[in-house]
Amino acid sequence: MTFVPYDRPVRAAFIGLGRIYDLNVRAYLGNPDVEVVALVDPDEERRAQRQADWPAAAAFASAAELASSGIQVDAAEVLLPAPLHADGVVEMLGYGWHLNMQKPMCNDLSEAQRMLHAAKTSGRILRVMENYMFYDPLRKLKAAVESGEIGDVCGYHMKMTGSGLGGWDVPWSSFEWQLEQMRRGRGILVFDDGWHKLATALWLFGPVREVRAWIGNTAVGPGVNLDAPVTIAWEHDNGIRGVWDITLAMDMYLRSDYYTNDERWEITGSKGYARVNRCTGRGIQQPSLEVYADGVMRGYHALDDDWASSFRDSGRHWLNWLHTGDGPLSWGAEEAVDVLRFALAAYASSASGGIGVNPAQCG
Numbered sequence: 116m117t118f119v120p121y122d123r124p125v126r127a128a129f130i131g132l133g134r135i136y137d138l139n140v141r142a143y144l145g146n147p148d149v150e151v152v153a154l155v156d157p158d159e160e161r162r163a164q165r166q167a168d169w170p171a172a173a174a175f176a177s178a179a180e181l182a183s184s185g186i187q188v189d190a191a192e193v194l195l196p197a198p199l200h201a202d203g204v205v206e207m208l209g210y211g212w213h214l215n216m217q218k219p220m221c222n223d224l225s226e227a228q229r230m231l232h233a234a235k236t237s238g239r240i241l242r243v244m245e246n247y248m249f250y251d252p253l254r255k256l257k258a259a260v261e262s263g264e265i266g267d268v269c270g271y272h273m274k275m276t277g278s279g280l281g282g283w284d285v286p287w288s289s290f291e292w293q294l295e296q297m298r299r300g301r302g303i304l305v306f307d308d309g310w311h312k313l314a315t316a317l318w319l320f321g322p323v324r325e326v327r328a329w330i331g332n333t334a335v336g337p338g339v340n341l342d343a344p345v346t347i348a349w350e351h352d353n354g355i356r357g358v359w360d361i362t363l364a365m366d367m368y369l370r371s372d373y374y375t376n377d378e379r380w381e382i383t384g385s386k387g388y389a390r391v392n393r394c395t396g397r398g399i400q401q402p403s404l405e406v407y408a409d410g411v412m413r414g415y416h417a418l419d420d421d422w423a424s425s426f427r428d429s430g431r432h433w434l435n436w437l438h439t440g441d442g443p444l445s446w447g448a449e450e451a452v453d454v455l456r457f458a459l460a461a462y463a464s465s466a467s468g469g470i471g472v473n474p475a476q477c478g
């Protein structure tokens with residue numbers, strides 16, 4: 116595919132103006148790389164609310180209406196409910212737009228193939244945004260590990276606790292499509308939010324050759340089930356092993372400006388360890404990154420550890436990429452398929468009682 120970088124501001128549209136728009140928009144506000152020309156959402160109230168940010172943008176109830184309006188769009192920020200991703204992305208690539216879409220890319224490999232095919236035939240770029248790779252404490256964690264500061268990596272652990280109290284309001288309509296996903300076996304913890312954890316594992320230590328999983332189910336209300344407790348373990352091609360546990364603590368208050376998710380990453384090396392203490396929520400109120408080696412603990416007190424900044428920086432990276440075409444997309448669609456395969460391997464393993472599954476052989 117030949118991509119021709121833009122030598123003028125990119126004309127962009129937001130497709131989906133719901134909860135996560137509040138964070139994705141941070142990359143666009145005050146950014147001379149972009150001109151927001153259109154807003155799309157079937158919900159009139161959402162359109163009216165977001166129009167305040169972009170008075171000059173035209174608003175539409177559907178992407179099809181925008182496409183037939185005559186307004187020129189170079190790239191779209193796709194913030195659709197996950198069940199609409201595959202069809203929506205294929206449709207919008209067909210309009211000739213480059214796309215920066217939210218995770219999870221899609222639910223299975225046949226949908227992924229359709230999306231990759233549509234990107235190829237349209238000659239447009241499909242990016243699956245992975246904002247965690249732009250979270251400053253995680254970037255510094257990776258750098259600390261790669262510097263050799265903690266010695267050779269011996270293994271690592273990721274942790275997520277979903278709590279029921281605290282955080283921002285999430286509209287019931289967002290939960291509705293999450294429940295639909297859950298019924299299809301693509302739960303909010305492992306597959307939706309968990310997509311990021313699997314992505315960080317691949318980003319930190321490369322391809323995975325074996326996954327073993329035990330994925331539970333907990334009823335938290337009438338007709339409402341969550342995919343916890345969960346334990347997933349895996350081995351990378353380089354021999355490093357990781358383990359990730361997900362726990363529910365419904366009555367625990369968690370201070371958070373966003374979702375109530377208490378997260379940690381801890382990498383153990385032959386001489387010490389490095390740990391990111393929090394991300395989305397403000398669970399541990401210590402420095403967001405701590406690195407211990409040779410009897411000395413170093414705390415990083417001045418990182419940009421507001422989770423929202425990772426959306427800003429990931430989005431800016433995309434908009435800048437459209438001007439240069441240089442460097443990794445972080446991530447392109449092919450890399451997102453690796454994340455999907457990782458998740459599918461976990462589901463296959465859990466369904467078979469925890470046996471080892473190679474993600475490359477899924478599907």
Ligand SMILES: NC(=O)c1ccc[n+]([C@@H]2O[C@H](COP(=O)([O-])OP(=O)(O)OC[C@H]3O[C@@H](n4cnc5c(N)ncnc54)[C@H](O)[C@@H]3O)[C@@H](O)[C@H]2O)c1
Nearest residue numbers: 131132133134135155156157158194195196197217218289
């Ligand atoms: N990166 C992250 O950490 C992160 C966090 C939260 C959500 N997300 C992802 O962002 C996406 C959106 O999530 P959300 O929480 O904002 O959902 P949401 O339900 O709050 O918002 C979705 C919006 O899309 C609109 N919509 C529905 N059908 C549409 C259509 N055909 N065309 C245009 N708009 C349509 C809805 O009216 C709604 O306003 C999901 O894929 C979700 O997984 C990512």
